[in-house]
Each structure stands twice: as C-alpha cells, then as structure tokens.
Amino acid sequence: MGVILERLPGVAKGLPGGELLLTTADTVIDWGRKSSVWPLTFGLACCAIEMMASYASRFDFDRMGVIPRPTPRQADVMIVAGTVVKKMADPIIQIYHQMPEPRFVISMGSCANCGGPYWDSYSVVKGVDKIIPVDVYIAGCPPRPEALQYAVIKLQEKIMKMKLAATRGAAPQQASGSRELDPAKALG
Amino acid sequence: MNAEELLSRLGAQFAGIEKTSVAVKDYPTVRLSDPSALGAVFSWLKKQGFEYLDMITAVDYKGPVSPKGYVMDPNPNAFLPEGATPQVEAPTATPGFPYREAIELVYCASHLKGKLKLFLKVELPRQNPSAPSLAGLFKTADWQEREVFDLLGVRFEGHPNLTKILTPDFIQGHPLRKDYEHVPDRFDR
16 A cells, blocks of 8 residues: 555656546555455465466466465465365465455365365365355366456456455455454454 | 296295286286285295385275265165155165175285286285284385375284374274264364
8 A cells, every 4th residue: 555655646647637636545455456466376176277277378367467476475365276175274274364464265166165076075175165254256177267367357346346444454254353264253 | 037937936935825816907916815924925025026015005895884884886866856765775785796894905016127016915804904014124115004094994013103194183083994984073064
C-alpha cells in the first residue's frame, strides 16, 4: 500500500488528464492486489503438472500478473494442486499461516475439493477445506490450465469486491480472526 | 549361470526350496518352506553373485472379510436403490482362488553380471508374522522391510530400526491387511 501511495502521483502525471486522479482507496488497492496475485510454488500431485503447464509459455500466466514465488512469505495465493494426504495436512496448515494476509486459497481438482477418487482411503483428507478456508474451487481431474486461469479470474473478481474498512485488509473469512480455521465460525 | 543351473544348485544346497508352479513373469521363482532359513539362503545367494536386492513386498491372502473391512471383491449391490432386493449375493469370493490365512513375502534379487533375476516367496502365518531381517546383508532391505512392517505388520527380527515409514503416526493398524478397519482420526470429520 505504501508503494501505491508513493508511486501513484508519478504514474498519474503521465496520464492524459493531468496530475489529478479521483478514485476510492478500495479500488486502487484492490486493483493493485488483483494485478499481482502471486501463488506459492506448491504442487502435491498430478494437478501440479497442469499448474506447471499454466505457468509455461503456451498458456502464459504472467499476463495476469501470476508469478510463482518460492516462499510462502512472498505469496498471496496458495494453489492446492493435488491430493492432500493426512501426513501433508499439518505442513499445509503451517505454510498457510506463514503466508502474509490477505491470503487466498484455490482448491484445484477433485482430490483437493473433496478427496476425489481417494474419498474412501485411510490416508487422504477429504477436501482441503477441512483444514484451511478455500476461496475458489476448480472441478476436474485434473482441471485444464484454462480452468486454473478461470479460477484466478474469479479470484480477481473476488479481490475487487474487498472493502478495506469492513475487513481491515484481510480476506472476508479472515476478518473476524485470522487464526480461526473453521470458515463457518470465522464468518460469524 | 543360467536359470536351470541356479535352480538345481539352490535345490541341492537347501532342503525346503522348490520351484513354484506359476512363475513371476518368466523369471526363476522359488518357494521357501521355512522362513528361518531366509538369512542362510540370501547370504549364499549373495556369495553366488546376487549382490542386488531389488525389492521386498508382501501379499495378504485372506479372503473376503466382513463388509466393514476392506472387501476386495466388488459389491454389485452397492448402487441399488434402498429397499431393492439384492440381485447378487455379496461379497462373493473368486471361485478357485487359494484364499488362506497367510501373508506371503516376495523377495527379488538380481545377479547383475549374470543378467539373472530370482524371485523367492515365503509364507508366514497371519497371526504374529515374523521373519529374519536381511538389513545386515543388503542395505536396501532396511527401508523395504520397514514398508512391509508398516503396511502389513510383518515383524523382521534383528532389524535395526523397525518403525513406520509411510503412514503418519496417528494411523493405527496395518492398512494393506484385508481385515484392516480404519480408526477415525482428527482429519476424518
């Protein structure tokens, strides 16, 4: 936000209208957030192959401002791409809490949505939303890169609806307590 | 050394070894009757040039179990509407299959110079199965035996560190056993 307030006057000078730019703080900040949705480089299973294909040149995720980051501390969104096994559940919660707010989660594919074909397994968590709040679900096994990009577009639409005053900068489900993992309780 | 020569020498050296009726692919496959002879057989095989232990795995030969456990035969009535008369008695055993109360260990060793592969099978009782560990002979056996212990509950005597390797600590029981019943944990909400 500090970067936006520092640099926006300089950007506005280059605009045809002159130095004055009237908008709401919500719009500017949400526009900045949605234009740089940086996901965590984090693949769990075969959906990660489709995720890598989305990042590559044929589908070109860069044009939406999606650049994979190697550390959760620089990431805005976690794409849970693949089967969440119970052994991996605790690390996922830990990584989720290492991400700065506002943070978003995209649940990619059947396994991350509900367990998928492993629903009856002894070792698979039946949906990543049992352990962390999820913003966008993508159906498919695995979803195509276009589906993942559509999910990011949907997430951008969601980010544009965020209000600073109402949520104090946090995502809606985190507004009433960021450590609350139960989305029903978090939303009150 | 070719396959026939190996089999005849194995049979001459050890009493309880015989060729199985069905081979694993086309490799020489033998069955060992006494599990306690495993160490002797494999140390002899290693001296003959079988320097590489490809894998250790195990099979549970228990037949269909209670519907609560993991029944491997498909239940054709599972998707009928409620109250409909079942069309097939379920679960059914595959006719002719030798179900028995046994866990079979399968070892595979390679003679790298002779381009030879040997499969060796040993049957253990399902109650408290135990076999001597090969971890002192082959380093591969360390983790492979831990996996067999984790998934099927075979105890390997003399193993340096026989602990779970795949499943998390809170999973109780041995999941690949046919009568495994899952105890709900904190992620099964």
